[in-house]
Amino acid sequence: MSSATAPAKPRVRVFAVAGAWLLAVALACAAAYHFSAERAGAALRAKAERHAAALALDLNGALEKVETLPFVISLQAQVQQGLQHPGDAARIDALNHYLAEVQQRAQVAAAYVIDHNGLTIAASNWQDVQTFVGNNYGFRPYARAALAGDVGRFYAIGTTTSLPGYFLAHPVADPGGSHGRPLGAVVLKISLDAFERSWAGGDERAALVDRNGVLFLASQPDWKYRSLKPLDDAARREIAASQQYTGRRIDPLPAAAAALPVVEQPVGPLGWRLMLFVDPAPARQAARAMAFGTALLLLAAALGAHAWSQRRAHARSLDAARAALSEASTQLEQRIAERTAELVRANRDLAERYRELQQAEQLLRETQNELVQAGKLGMLGQMAAGMTHELNQPLTAVKAFADNAVAFLDHGDPDSVRENLQHISDACSRMGRLIGQLKGFARKSEDLVGPVDLAASIRNAALLLEADYRQHGAALSITALPSARVMGDSLRIEQVLVNLMKNALDAVAGADERSVHLVLARDGDDAVVTISDSGPGLAPQARARLFEPFFTTKPSGQGLGLGLAISSSIVQAMGGQLAATDPPGGRGVGGAQFVLRLPLLDTEEETA
Structure with missing residues (x-):
């Protein structure tokens, strides 16, 4: 009896140890699974919360942009x-x-x-x-x-x-x-369809829910126009009365979808909620991997313990490996912390640079406006002599007609007196128009953008330069549509035209034939102003740099080289183009030609 039971005791101990070990492994795997599932779920939720905040911010920004x-x-x-x-x-x-x-x-x-x-x-x-x-x-x-x-x-x-x-x-x-x-x-x-399309393909399923719990935007197509829970009678009556979702049957979400973990963010002034449904499958997969890893680790530990009993040296090697793994983990965490700090500093520096860029842009805009005004005042200074002559001539005529009127009045000739007074009135009207045009041109622009009649602007610019052209013996011919409306600032458009026509006058000042021809025509949806002169033309080297600030082909003291640069900037801000092109006969025939393009507001039928 004793000899039969003796071999059974070691086997019982072996089975007991094996059972205890298996129970410990099962408990450890369960703990690892639970811990990993909670940790992975928290990470997924944190990621979803950040994503939801970003999507809500984007959607709120789009709604606020059109609010006013x-x-x-x-x-x-x-x-x-x-x-x-x-x-x-x-x-x-x-x-x-x-x-x-x-x-x-x-x-x-x-x-x-x-x-x-x-x-x-x-x-x-x-x-x-x-x-x-x-x-x-x-x-x-x-x-x-x-x-x-x-x-x-x-x-x-x-x-x-x-x-x-x-x-x-x-x-x-x-x-x-x-x-x-x-x-x-x-x-x-x-x-809002663009936002719905942008949600497709993400890790989470996104939906925008109204205050009644109806999903009216969803990255999952079959979730759209479903409710988080069955609607009560009051909600259904409200939706039916306003025909909010006309033609749609509002059924609850499938039970599997409604059971998913959700993070949400408020959106807009109507009580909307942006909801992200988090799929727990990745967390469970990570937990299973952790449990399996724990089982493998415990198995490795058991094998290690068994090997330790056999080879102590091998056990010391395993201890060293674990220490190295711990050190590597510590170093990795330290590097992650350092990298995070670097990213924070980089974001701070980027925000500061963006603020400096905004300040520079504001300064550039203010400087450009001042340069535009300076260019106009400079142009008025160049036209001062011609304007003086243009005003002196009618003033002299007014004095002469006034003296004649007195003489005719003394002789009892009222018809002649009336005729002379009419001449005085005409001369005063001409001076008034000229002075009014000068005041309007010199006034500082306030960036009042609106419809502008380009033909009227051409007539105003020609009136300002009429005296200068007459003084230099130059002929200005204008072929223009009766009306061509563009969107822009009338004062700045006139400044561009005055600058181009004044440059053309300067170009023909020393030529045998002094003629400038301006054409206003239509090219598709654009109004095209072509200004050509009979001057010596432009050298290829000068044409390449015409629109650079402070570059000028005029003699020293006759220009700062800002006129064309400012004009090009004004035209580009209005959606147009300003370019120097070859004259119709080619570059060898002489003369220069500038082409100004601006988008038309009117259709071709209206212009005709």
Whole structure:
């Protein structure tokens, strides 16, 4: 009996040790799995929170950028006049074109104006089949808010186009204030589809949720127009009354999607929430890897313990390896901390450089404005002698006609007196026009950008230089369209024209034939002003540097070399081009030619 039980005791101890070891391994793996899952989940959540904050900031910025645009549009006189005279076809047509230009420049989906009853009287898409004109949107919350005097905001699917968008409305005040209520409202429709497309392909699933819990933007297409939970009756009635999601059935999210961890950020003034649904699969995968690694580590530890009992030297080697691994981990953490500090310093330096760049840009803009004014005053100084002669001549004529009138009055000849007085009036009118043009040209520009009649600007510039051309015996011929409207600053456009025409006069001053020819024509959607002269022309070396500041081909003391540089800068700021080209007969025939291009505001039919 004793001999049978003796071999069983070592086996029992072996089984007991093995069982205890397996239990310890199972507990360690479970602990490692739990710890790793929590840590990986926290990391995923932190990453999602940073991502959500960035997306919310981007979306808030886009909404804030257009927040004040309806208010600015509501201040336009043509908007108020269109609401006051909805039956005036010309006013409504002009308002339609203005709204179309606003829609294109602001890059919004649509812009339209509704009257105090919610009826659309003008829209940027008045020519489309699905135009808003004639539709009544008084049932929409944004329309009701704006017509009550507040700012209206609403996101919905369009009842006319079936396209979703963010509607932003602002009331149009009655200038007379007699009605006690707005004349109507200006409404902008902004598409948010670009944000939805940018969310696709990310690690997290993004969605924008309204205050009722409906997902109206989602990176997962089948989540769109679903709710976080079943909607109550009040929410369904509200959505149905406003036709917010017309044609869509709002069902709850699938249970698997609703159970995902979520981080969220508030967006906009309507109680929206940007939600990122975090997929826990990577965290579980990392936890399984950690548990498996722990099991392997414990197995390695068991093998190491067994080997230690066999080879003590090998055990000391393993201890050294673990110490080296710990040191490497410490060094790695230290390097990460140092790199983080370097990145913080780099970001600080970048912010400081950006601030300095803004200051330099402001200084450059102020300097450019001062140079523009200095160029105008310098040009007036060059024209001073001609202007003196131009004013002295009519003054002498006025004195002569006045003396003649006195003499005719003494002789009792009232008809001759009347004729002389008429001559005096004509001479005074001419001097008044010339002085008025000089005052307007010398006035400092305030960057008042608006429609400018380029033909009128050419006539004004020619009037300023008429005396100089006559004094130098030069002929100025002008071939121009009756009208060509461009967008810009009238004073700066006249300064460019005066500078080009004065340069042409200087070029022909010493030539046998002294002629300057100006042509205003249309080339596609551009107004083109061509100024050619009969002077000696431009050398290739000079042409390459014409628009450099302080470069001049004139003798010393006759120019600073800023005129063409300033003119080129002015034209580029208006979206145009200024260039020196070969004359029509080629470079060998002599003379210089400058071409000024500016985008036209009118269509070709209107110009014709």
